[in-house]
Amino acid sequence: GDSVTQMEGPVTLSEEAFLTINCTYTATGYPSLFWYVQYPGEGLQLLLKATKADDKGSNKGFEATYRKETTSFHLEKGSVQVSDSAVYFCALSYGQNFVFGPGTRLSVLP
Amino acid sequence: NAGVMQNPRHLVRRRGQEARLRCSPMKGHSHVYWYRQLPEEGLKFMVYLQKENIIDESGMPKERFSAEFPKEGPSILRIQQVVRGDSAAYFCASSRTGTAEPQHFGDGTRLSIL
Numbered sequence: 001g002d003s004v005t006q007m008e009g010p011v012t013l014s015e016e017a018f019l020t021i022n023c024t025y026t027a028t029g030y031p032s033l034f035w036y037v038q039y040p041g042e043g044l045q046l047l048l049k050a051t052k053a054d055d056k057g058s059n060k061g062f063e064a065t066y067r068k069e070t071t072s073f074h075l076e077k078g079s080v081q082v083s084d085s086a087v088y089f090c091a092l093s094y095g096q097n098f099v100f101g102p103g104t105r106l107s108v109l110p
Numbered sequence: 111n112a113g114v115m116q117n118p119r120h121l122v123r124r125r126g127q128e129a130r131l132r133c134s135p136m137k138g139h140s141h142v143y144w145y146r147q148l149p150e151e152g153l154k155f156m157v158y159l160q161k162e163n164i165i166d167e168s169g170m171p172k173e174r175f176s177a178e179f180p181k182e183g184p185s186i187l188r189i190q191q192v193v194r195g196d197s198a199a200y201f202c203a204s205s206r207t208g209t210a211e212p213q214h215f216g217d218g219t220r221l222s223i224l
Contacts, residue, residue, distance in 0.1 A: 031210070032210040032211075032212075034212055036215075041217075042217055042218075043114075043116075043201050043203075043215035043216050043217045043218050044153075044201070044203075044215040045215070046212045046213075046214065049212055051210065089152070089153070093209070093210050093211070093212075094210070095209060095210075096158070096165065096166070096208055096209060098143065098155075098213060100152060100153045100155075101152070102151075102152040103151075103152045103153075
């Protein structure tokens with residue numbers, strides 16, 4: 001079945017460091033791909049999305065590119081801030097399936 | 111432009127009582143999803159509903175748990191005879207079409223069982 005794998009956390013970075021959180025997926029067709037962010041005590045918020053191969057989703061300095069050949073959708077940000085500390089979830093949607101990865105906790109230190 | 115509304119935000123129950131969690135989807139959304147999240151863990155899918163229909167309940171325990179999404183009113187997740195292991199955050203999400211569209215989440219209900 002469809003599945004999403006993310007790099008294990010926690011990821012700890014210093015402010016202004018470069019961020020990569022890896023995400024790979026398995027799907028029977030061509031899914032839509034998403035990154036969500038969850039701040040403490042809150043629900044998930046959609047961060048960015050991509051609906052077809054080579055699409056790049058971007059928002060708030062975060063980017064991810066839909067790579068069909070490597071079935072990946074890695075999240076990147078050039079310079080993280082303390083306020084980016086949260087849990088990040090990669091997800092896919094195909095047909096009526098919506099599958100989340102296990103989440104990666106990011107801690108950014110001042 | 112209200113988002114997904116869940117209530118209550120916090121719910122405390124004693125073992126054996128019933129818990130009712132409510133979710134009003136975003137305006138124009140007719141697809142509702144319920145998830146459970148244990149502390150420091152990811153989301154576990156429970157059930158997917160459209161108006162008056164359960165589409166997929168493969169993630170919901172067969173006993174004590176039920177969900178509905180009536181023609182009028184919010185979606186309800188009901189847990190009967192709660193046990194300590196039911197303590198978790200329960201999130202509701204909604205989408206417009208249920209296919210390849212992002213889900214929009216509420217802020218969750220934190221259920222604590224004494």
